[in-house]
Amino acid sequence: MEDGVLDGGFGEKIARFYSADKMKVLNFGLSKKFYDRYDYEALAKENHLTAAQVAEDILANL
Numbered sequence: 001m002e003d004g005v006l007d008g009g010f011g012e013k014i015a016r017f018y019s020a021d022k023m024k025v026l027n028f029g030l031s032k033k034f035y036d037r038y039d040y041e042a043l044a045k046e047n048h049l050t051a052a053q054v055a056e057d058i059l060a061n062l
Contacts, residue, residue: 001028001029001054002027002028002029002030004029004030005029005030005031005032006027006028006029006030006031006032007032009027009029011025011027011028011029012027015027024061026057026058026061028048028049028054028057029047029049030043030047030049031047
């Protein structure tokens with residue numbers, strides 16, 4: 001889970017590190033855009049960051 005934007009985040013570095021292994025890495029965060037005056041619930045849903053969406057993604061990749 002990124003605390004911000006996915007591009008260039010820590011999760012991207014972890015995914016690159018484990019790319020040659022069989023380990024799966026899922027990254028969750030915001031798209032690289034400028035966000036000004038947003039509704040958090042809508043932003044989370046748009047970026048697939050709600051608890052239900054994250055759980056769904058994790059279970060789909062197990």
